[in-house]
Amino acid sequence: MFSRNIVLTVLGLLVAVSLIAAPVSAAPPVKGNNQIDFENLPPKETLFSALFGAGDIPTLDPSLAEDTTSIQMGLELFVGLTRLNEETAEVEPGMATEWKISDDGLVYTFTLRKGIPWVRFDRSTGEVVVVEDEQGNPRYVTAHDFVYGVKRTLDPKTGSNYAYVNWIIKNAQAVNGGSELGDQDPLYGKVDEIGVRAVDDYTIEYTLAQPAAFFPGIASMWINWAQPRWLIEEKGEKWIEAENIQSYGPYALGDWTHDVSATLVANPHWPGTEAVPKPSIKYIHFTMLDESPSFANYEAGLADVSGVPLTEMDRVKADPVLSKELSIAPELCSYYYGFNVTKPPFDDVNVRKAFSWAVNRQAIVENVTKGGQEPARWFSRPGLTAAPDPAKDDFGPPVAGDPAKAKEFLAASKYGSADKLPEITLMVNQVEAHVKIAEAIQQMWQEALGVKVNLVTQEWKVYLDTLDSDPPQVWRLGWCYDYPDADNFARGVFRSDSGNNHTRWKNAKFDQLVDQAAIETDLDKRRALYVEAEKILVEEDAAIIPIYWYTRVQVTKPYVTRTYSIGGHEHYEKWKINK
Amino acid sequence: MGRYIARRLLWLLVVIFSVSLITFAIAHAVPGGPFSREKKLPPAVLKQLNEKYRLDDPLWKQYVDYMGGIFIPRITQGEPITSYLEDYLINIPLGEYTLRWMNFGPSYKSQSRTVNDVFRENLPVSAELGLYAFLVASLIGIPLGIVAALKQNTLVDYLAMAIAIFGVSVPVIVLGPILIWLFAIRIPIFLPTGWGSLRAEVLPSIALGLGSSAIIARLTRASLLQVIREDYIRTARAKGLMERVVIIRHALRNSLIPVVTVMGPIFAFLVTGTFVTETIFGVPGMGRYFVTSITNRDYPVIMGTILLFAVVIVIANLVVDLLYAWLDPRIRYD
Numbered sequence: 001m002f003s004r005n006i007v008l009t010v011l012g013l014l015v016a017v018s019l020i021a022a023p024v025s026a027a028p029p030v031k032g033n034n035q036i037d038f039e040n041l042p043p044k045e046t047l048f049s050a051l052f053g054a055g056d057i058p059t060l061d062p063s064l065a066e067d068t069t070s071i072q073m074g075l076e077l078f079v080g081l082t083r084l085n086e087e088t089a090e091v092e093p094g095m096a097t098e099w100k101i102s103d104d105g106l107v108y109t110f111t112l113r114k115g116i117p118w119v120r121f122d123r124s125t126g127e128v129v130v131v132e133d134e135q136g137n138p139r140y141v142t143a144h145d146f147v148y149g150v151k152r153t154l155d156p157k158t159g160s161n162y163a164y165v166n167w168i169i170k171n172a173q174a175v176n177g178g179s180e181l182g183d184q185d186p187l188y189g190k191v192d193e194i195g196v197r198a199v200d201d202y203t204i205e206y207t208l209a210q211p212a213a214f215f216p217g218i219a220s221m222w223i224n225w226a227q228p229r230w231l232i233e234e235k236g237e238k239w240i241e242a243e244n245i246q247s248y249g250p251y252a253l254g255d256w257t258h259d260v261s262a263t264l265v266a267n268p269h270w271p272g273t274e275a276v277p278k279p280s281i282k283y284i285h286f287t288m289l290d291e292s293p294s295f296a297n298y299e300a301g302l303a304d305v306s307g308v309p310l311t312e313m314d315r316v317k318a319d320p321v322l323s324k325e326l327s328i329a330p331e332l333c334s335y336y337y338g339f340n341v342t343k344p345p346f347d348d349v350n351v352r353k354a355f356s357w358a359v360n361r362q363a364i365v366e367n368v369t370k371g372g373q374e375p376a377r378w379f380s381r382p383g384l385t386a387a388p389d390p391a392k393d394d395f396g397p398p399v400a401g402d403p404a405k406a407k408e409f410l411a412a413s414k415y416g417s418a419d420k421l422p423e424i425t426l427m428v429n430q431v432e433a434h435v436k437i438a439e440a441i442q443q444m445w446q447e448a449l450g451v452k453v454n455l456v457t458q459e460w461k462v463y464l465d466t467l468d469s470d471p472p473q474v475w476r477l478g479w480c481y482d483y484p485d486a487d488n489f490a491r492g493v494f495r496s497d498s499g500n501n502h503t504r505w506k507n508a509k510f511d512q513l514v515d516q517a518a519i520e521t522d523l524d525k526r527r528a529l530y531v532e533a534e535k536i537l538v539e540e541d542a543a544i545i546p547i548y549w550y551t552r553v554q555v556t557k558p559y560v561t562r563t564y565s566i567g568g569h570e571h572y573e574k575w576k577i578n579k
Numbered sequence: 580m581g582r583y584i585a586r587r588l589l590w591l592l593v594v595i596f597s598v599s600l601i602t603f604a605i606a607h608a609v610p611g612g613p614f615s616r617e618k619k620l621p622p623a624v625l626k627q628l629n630e631k632y633r634l635d636d637p638l639w640k641q642y643v644d645y646m647g648g649i650f651i652p653r654i655t656q657g658e659p660i661t662s663y664l665e666d667y668l669i670n671i672p673l674g675e676y677t678l679r680w681m682n683f684g685p686s687y688k689s690q691s692r693t694v695n696d697v698f699r700e701n702l703p704v705s706a707e708l709g710l711y712a713f714l715v716a717s718l719i720g721i722p723l724g725i726v727a728a729l730k731q732n733t734l735v736d737y738l739a740m741a742i743a744i745f746g747v748s749v750p751v752i753v754l755g756p757i758l759i760w761l762f763a764i765r766i767p768i769f770l771p772t773g774w775g776s777l778r779a780e781v782l783p784s785i786a787l788g789l790g791s792s793a794i795i796a797r798l799t800r801a802s803l804l805q806v807i808r809e810d811y812i813r814t815a816r817a818k819g820l821m822e823r824v825v826i827i828r829h830a831l832r833n834s835l836i837p838v839v840t841v842m843g844p845i846f847a848f849l850v851t852g853t854f855v856t857e858t859i860f861g862v863p864g865m866g867r868y869f870v871t872s873i874t875n876r877d878y879p880v881i882m883g884t885i886l887l888f889a890v891v892i893v894i895a896n897l898v899v900d901l902l903y904a905w906l907d908p909r910i911r912y913d
Contacts (some may be wrong), residue, residue, distance in 0.1 A: 039775075054858060055867060059690040159627040161620055177623025236661025240691060258692060259863040289772055292756065293861040296771035299764045318791060461611025461876055468619075477617065499619040 003098050030124045035126025038255040038263050038285070044579045045282040047572065050294030050303040051554065052286045056259045060240035062222040063153040066161045070102065070223055072569050075129065076264050076284070077247035080220040081110045081146065083275050086565035086574075089332070089383060089484035091216045092275035093332065095141065095226070096204075099219075105211030106170075110219070112202040116141045120230060120246045121254045128267050131228075134176065141248050143198035145226035151191040152232070153223040155206040156183070162223045165482055170195025170207045203554055211519040213526060214385065214485040221483060250279045250573035262286045264572070281572040295555075304560050304577070308553045310433070313370050316555065325555045328372035329564040333480035333550035334381045334489065335373075337426075337441070341505045341543060345421045350413035352542040355474070356397045357406035358448035358546055368440050371553050375399040376546035378534040379479075380489040383566050386517065386526040387486040393531055396538045396546065403448035410449055418450040425454045427472040429463040434476055437547070467502045478550075484567060486530045490514045494537055494544075505543035510536045535565070583912040591893045598889040599882060603642050606873075606881045613687040632664075632687065640674055645684065645882065652680040652886040666693035684879030688871070694883035697868050702887070704774055705857070705864030709850030715788025716795055716845065721838070724799025725831065729803060739796065746793030753860035755786045772861030783860040787853055791845050798838050806834040816848070832906045839906065844901035847892040851884070856881070 020535065062078060065071050083094035096110040117140040118131040131139045147231045150169070153160045156177045167173035172194050174187035187193050195207030208215060218224065228246045231239045234270035238244060242256040248576050250272075251264035264284040272278030287294065292308040298306035308316055308326070316322045339346040339355075346352050361375030377396030380387035388395075415421050428434040438455050453474070458466060469474060479500075482488050491514040492498060496506035510533050538546055556562060561576040608720050614620055614628050629635040633644065638645060654676050660666065667679035683694035720743075727739035763771035773779040806812065815825045852866035865884065872880035904910045 054861075055871070056689045056692060058688065061690075064690060156623060156627050159624060159631050161624060163624060164621045176621075177581065177626070178621050182623055183626070237663050237691075238661055258689075259867075287772070287861070288863075289861040290858050293759075293772045293859060296756075296759045296764065297861075298769050300767060301772070460874060461615055462609070464615045464617065465610040469613075479617075482618075499621070500617075 030493035041283045041285055045237040047281045047284045048303045049286050050289055050297055052288050053374045054290040062225045063158050063160045065222050068568050074222050075569050076251040077249045078225040079249045079276055080225055082216050082220040084220050085564055086571045097176055106208050108206040112143055116248050118246045118248050119252050119267050119269050121252045121265055128265055130269055131246050141226050142201045143204045146204050147196050147198045148229045149225050149227040150254040155191050157191055168208055168212045170209045213521045214487050216483055217483040228479050250276055277573055280576045284572050305556045308555055311549045327554050328551050330383050330486055330566045331550040331552045332381050332383055332567050333478055334379055335478045335547045337474055337476050337545040339504045340473055341503055343473045345415055346473055348413045350409045354406045355428040356542050357402045358445050360444055362400045364440055365548050368436050372551045373548040376549045378538045380486040381549045385485040386530055388531045388534055395535050406448050425456055425472050426475045427456045427476040429460045430457040471502045487518050490530055490533050503543045507536055587897050594889055594893050602882055602885045606878055609852050611876055615766045648682040652678055654678050663693055666695045668695045683883040686877055686880050688875040688877045689896055694879050697865050701865035705852040706850045708862055711784035712787035712849050715784055716791035720792035720795025721799050723796040727800040728803035743793040743796040746789045751786050751856050758782045758786055774862045783856050783862055787856045802834040802837045816888055839899050839902050843895040847895040851888045
């Protein structure tokens with residue numbers, strides 16, 4: 001009797017589960033096709049990349065992209081007016097063949113490359129095909145597509161996270177809702193008032209709010225790529241799905257199996273330019289995996305390139321084969337500790353200096369982080385345009401610290417000695433790597449200065465909230481580039497009105513220097529200005545403790561010829577497989 | 580019996596309501612929001628995002644709208660849906676209209692995913708992995724426990740319990756990489772990551788199941804040891820029944836009651852996604868959404884995954900209660 005009831009219950013349960021698992025008639029995502037088996041791509045023509053990190057690609061919408069993965073995919077699907085060289089971060093021609101700057105530095109006129117078609121991946125034939133308009137003519141990328149992209153990014157309705165970078169364009173800040181009046185501004189939402197226009201089909205003119213030497217770098221950014229208006233108006237937010245998307249870059253999107261993998265297919269209609277050649281590898285297959293499993297795939301011969309988990313670093317360095325495949329490349333990010341300069345004892349510059357000079361950065365990168373990071377003496381990471389260069393510039397706290405000097409600074413402070421200091425709290429977000437670094441620094445302060453500092457950790461978003469509302473005496477953060485220019489670091493973070501400046505430190509001279517550097521066009525003069533500004537930030541006022549500059553650790557199979565990006569975004573169209 | 584089940588399922592509604600209310604309240608009470616980040620958003624952009632996802636509404640309205648989106652069916656006409664904000668689990672075409680039901684909302688973090696996408700594509704993967712792990716756990720755990728109890732205080736017992744203690748104390752985060760290194764890299768018979776083929780599915784199922792098998796083995800042993808000292812077992816033996824019949828028909832059935840009690844929640848945990856196992860073996864299940872939704876303050880994903888978990892655990896416990904009656908004739912639900 002009972003057993004029959006149980007059978008019925010179990011059956012009911014199964015029906016309930018299958019109801020959830022397979023909806024009655026929801027449109028299932030289109031997956032795979034008859035022509036190409038994306039799970040078994042030909043190894044000689046495919047790069048299997050595991051450089052992606054776990055979790056789905058958040059978006060492929062250029063206006064909404066904000067993370068490395070989304071931007072990496074976008075860089076192969078689209079090309080900006082300019083394009084940054086991945087190894088030097090120099091601005092190179094992208095979709096624009098040339099650009100002119102008016103004498104007052106306010107008007108930039110870009111001339112567009114002709115005859116680049118919009119393409120899509122055709123699932124029925126397995127080919128990348130040219131997109132046609134209603135009359136059956138090929139759709140070429142025009143100035144109007146670029147203007148549409150810029151306006152869509154700045155349209156407050158889009159809710160773009162990176163729109164603020166474009167506020168340098170005339171009226172853009174007010175249109176986007178960034179002016180003091182917010183959405184009460186008369187220009188709010190009026191995208192046609194933005195200083196960008198298509199002079200003709202192949203000429204784009206930007207008018208800036210103020211001169212900006214780094215604008216060609218901003219023109220390379222995802223927020224300013226051409227976008228297919230006809231498609232976005234038809235498909236709405238879902239225009240980015242594999243079955244819909246249209247693009248024009250060196251690769252097209254062949255497959256996007258959410259949470260699992262994405263495959264790019266070489267676009268034969270991309271003509272190839274000096275900076276963006278025709279791709280050599282036909283398929284790029286990305287798997288969305290955490291570092292450990294991706295490295296396991298690499299070791300099992302299932303991936304051609306992978307990141308290296310920290311726990312494996314010692315073994316990889318010692319292994320005769322893996323050590324040859326290992327590469328450590330710079331990454332344009334900085335790791336630092338900030339002081340809340342309004343809270344005692346850090347309202348005294350000498351205490352701040354003492355704490356900064358007591359930190360042995362060399363020891364941290366060698367014994368704690370171990371990923372080949374570079375000890376940092378200032379904030380703007382070398383490699384950024386106009387950033388100070390360790391080979392030429394010598395300022396900031398010494399790499400290995402200077403405990404004797406640190407003691408002198410402390411003695412010169414109004415407190416005089418360690419025992420007269422108030423209780424000090426160092427706060428970091430609850431991540432093992434950050435806690436390890438904090439513990440090492442805690443010990444360095446104890447040894448050099450005899451100061452016992454409390455270490456407090458908070459969960460990430462709680463921590464961000466704390467930094468906003470009531471920054472603790474000492475805290476940690478990192479910063480990565482949006483556009484590879486020192487402006488994005490010095491002015492973007494520590495100008496007195498920056499929302500990213502949690503130090504509560506203000507210095508009129510610093511503000512004036514970074515403002516001047518932003519409009520200066522001579523590179524050497526700009527670099528000199530940033531050296532002067534950084535000196536104030538890390539030395540004279542010591543508002544922060546620079547700790548290290550990031551690197552990226554990867555392994556690549558020997559049959560892959562490749563470039564090594566310093567920005568974290570690879571240019572796969574330059575890679576080759578020699579099998 | 581039928582009435583009992585019906586009553587329990589009605590209670591399920593109460594559970595869902597309470598769990599949703601508590602989860603919603605806690606999720607929103609924690610500091611930080613889905614859009615707070617290292618690089619601060621300009622206030623105007625933040626405002627736009629809050630408007631888009633209706634996070635600027637009063638909390639009670641957000642809750643009512645969210646629950647309404649799930650429970651109140653709606654009828655729509657024509658036009659395919661072009662926004663990730665609307666995605667219904669159940670869509671029944673009625674001529675030119677469509678009856679749509681159960682919109683669990685978008686994900687704020689994975690901007691091109693909805694909670695229903697997670698249910699449709701990631702849940703089945705997690706459920707499959709969980710089911711295999713559950714089988715591994717039961718097929719190893721129960722026999723191991725029985726053998727240990729019957730051969731109490733012998734070498735067999737010690738060996739079985741040593742295996743069990745090993746299983747409990749070696750977490751997946753250690754066992755997983757060892758299995759991968761041994762059976763996918765050194766001796767490449769299995770795949771280190773992925774899902775969808777036998778070669779990929781074996782290692783995660785074993786790694787995940789082994790820990791639970793140890794719990795089951797220890798519980799089976801303890802419980803069986805207690806039962807075989809009961810009077811009715813002595814009676815059965817006195818009747819002259821064969822030892823095999825005594826153990827299987829009389830002792831084992833009763834001794835499984837505590838085991839089944841823990842197996843319900845174990846099952847629920849296993850099938851709704853296991854973050855660590857799925858991460859180590861690159862299994863595209865829903866464990867990642869379960870965990871990261873909380874750190875991302877991805878409210879709809881938090882709500883969706885917790886509600887799903889609540890439903891599964893209630894049903895698993897119901898099945899457990901029904902199994903009691905089958906295992907022990909003294910238990911009745913009439």
